[in-house]
Amino acid sequence: MxxxxxxxxxxxxxxxxxxxxxxxxxxxxxxxxxxxxxxxxxxxxxxxxxxxxxxxxxxxxxxxxxxxxxxxxxxxxxxxxxxxxxxxxxxxxxxxxxxxxxxxxxxxxxxxxxxxxxxxxxxxxxxxxxxxxxxxxxxxxxxxxxxxxxxxxxxxxxxxxxxxxxxxxxxxxxxxxxxxxxxxxxxxxxxxxxxxxxxxxxxxxxxxxxxxxxxxxxxxxxxxxxxxxxESLVPEYDVAGVVRERTGGALPGIVPSNTYTTGDGENIVIAGNGDAIFKRLMLAIGRDDMANDPQLARNDGRVPRTAEIDEAIQSWCATQTIVSALDTLKKADVPVGKIYSVRDMLTDPQFLAxxxxxxxxxxxxxxxxxxxxxxxxxxxxxxxxxxxxxxxxxxxxxxxxxxxxxxxxxxxxxxxxx
Structure with a gap:
């Protein structure tokens, strides 16, 4: 045109x-x-x-x-x-x-x-x-x-x-x-x-x-x-004395939500921070133990174990390609996405649709x-x-x-x- x-x-x-x-x-x-x-x-x-x-x-x-x-x-x-x-x-x-x-x-x-x-x-x-x-x-x-x-x-x-x-x-x-x-x-x-x-x-x-x-x-x-x-920057500091700091790809206090790397070197964002979503995510990556752990059933219980959860997800991602990781997690109804460049956008079915x-x-x-x-x-x-x-x-x-x-x-x- x-x-x-x-x-x-x-x-x-x-x-x-x-x-x-x-x-x-x-x-x-x-x-x-x-x-x-x-x-x-x-x-x-x-x-x-x-x-x-x-x-x-x-x-x-x-x-x-x-x-x-x-x-x-x-x-x-x-x-x-x-x-x-x-x-x-x-x-x-x-x-x-x-x-x-x-x-x-x-x-x-x-x-x-x-x-x-x-x-x-x-x-x-x-x-x-x-x-x-x-x-x-x-x-x-x-x-x-x-x-x-x-x-x-x-x-x-x-x-x-x-x-x-x-x-x-x-x-x-x-x-x-x-x-x-x-x-x-x-x-x-x-x-x-x-x-x-x-x-x-x-x-x-x-x-x-x-x-x-x-x-x-x-x-x-x-x-x-x-x-x-x-967001909550001001009341967190005013009431609790918390200064929000740099945390890389993670979202502190909301677990899990982070960037992980697949076996073929692609970066993938996984947001499994809803309680029901977290359980589906853990089952999808073969960590039934974490899916059924009562302490991890709610976000406030997951926060103290953030590093452990991230390590489990990263270990699984390292065994996957970007395609297999996306396919598995989408089937489990877990919010997930590849980090796109403009080249990805121009051929993506969602963008085109x-x-x-x-x-x-x-x-x-x-x-x-x-x-x-x-x-x-x-x-x-x-x-x-x-x-x-x-x-x-x-x-x-x-x-x-x-x-x-x-x-x-x-x-x-x-x-x-x-």
Whole structure:
């Protein structure tokens, strides 16, 4: 399938919602990406001198990141110099007409350009602005730069990742940014719902003629988005003095749940931590003694004997191939899975049955496979209408919608505003 935006009118549950993206790299753009996937009309503002740095990140094709095709699908690219007063005025017009504004600059930057939340709210009370930053819009660290790696560290994820005798590990993706983006999407949808039930969109008028629902700012800090995922970390320390530590592939206090290695060198995850599941697992690997041991019948009895249980499972796995281990445990109804690489995913029957890949084509006709859109909505599913756009691809279209003619656009372009 070749994506062609002219043949793919916006549809989905967010059709008609206007989003302005003032962001680069991951957190802000991922947030608006999800809205675009479900029908929102997203205008992404990029600097004229190179655009979003993500365009040059990781693996490139013809000078542009393959990541870009996913992260910016369905978005319109408008080049705009926000350091120029004319660029700021154009952005302000777009912001006041937007249902949602998404930004991930350092706190205070938008205020310098008269694009801050309070400045826009004074004109449009229905303004919904999602602000993603390292440490939030308040507090002593608000002005410090904070990438996802810092958020993962401060939020607690890095501390518990890895093995106890080695330094903390990072997850192999920018998970801190992505978690912040997801919190941004959730916050935007809740804020939009509140706006709609309190009066709806702004009618473009001010004073006594102003009609609008109540907008709000969604303040997402990267470290807090990560911190929100940390389960029982706080009460365990507050009540019991327990500091959760690194435990490798195991899940401490929930036994057995670990990564094991089969005889052919594959890694396999086995989660036999339910009481009935544990018994089925032990019977399946020929350890009837452990299956029928009263002390091991409940998780609190298994925890003190974690090492013994893990050793029994690993000893069995070492006698199996990945295929035989999966087959045996699946037949016993034990949660189990091979640790997949992307190569495994692309041929896996479950991925294929769920249509987790989409086939598209670049402008030159060469094919590209993209991850399908998640979550799956039964009545209004998301869709890819076009791949990540070329830099400034929609600049003329957007400016014309604001009333600029060809001559006016030419002047802005000559002056480096667009």
């Amino acid at each position: 070749t994506t062609n935006e002219s043949n793919n009118a916006s549809s989905g549950p967010l059709a008609g919602i206007k989003v302005l993206e003032l962001g680069t790299l991951i957190a802000g753009p991922f947030c608006s990406r999800m809205l675009a996937e479900f029908g929102a009309d997203v205008i992404k503002i990029e600097t004229p001198d190179g655009g979003d740095p993500l365009r040059q990140w990781r693996v490139l094709k013809d000078g542009t990141s393959l990541w870009w095709s996913v992260q910016s699908r369905n978005k319109k690219s408008l080049t705009l110099n926000l350091k120029d007063a004319r660029g700021q005025e154009i952005a302000r017009k777009l912001a006041l007409d937007a249902d949602i504004i998404i930004e991930n600059y350092r706190p205070g930057v938008l205020e310098k350009w008269s694009l801050g939340y309070e400045q826009l709210k004074a004109i449009n009370p229905a303004t919904v602005m999602v602000r993603l930053s390292g440490f939030g819009q308040t507090g002593p660290m608000k002005d410090q730069p904070g990438f996802g790696a810092v958020g993962e560290s401060m939020g607690g994820l890095r501390y518990v990742s890895g093995f106890p005798d080695r330094p903390p590990l990072r997850v192999g993706i920018s998970i801190g940014d992505s978690l912040a983006a997801l919190h941004g999407v959730i916050g935007a949808m809740m804020a939009l719902r509140h706006r709609d039930v309190t009066g709806g969109r702004w009618n473009g008028k001010t004073g006594n003629d102003c009609v609008a629902g109540q907008g709000q700012m969604v303040d997402v800090a990267l470290y807090e988005a990560v911190f929100n995922m940390m 769920r249509r987790m890949f989409e086939q598209h084509a670049f402008a030159d006709g060469s094919p590209v496979k993209l991850p399908a859109i998640t979550p799956k909505l039964s009545a209004t599913p998301g869709e890819t209408r076009w791949l990540g756009p070329q830099l400034g691809q929609h600049t003329d279209e957007v400016l014309q919608s604001l009333g600029f003619d060809a001559q006016g656009i030419a002047v802005l372009r000559a002056d480096g505003v667009v």
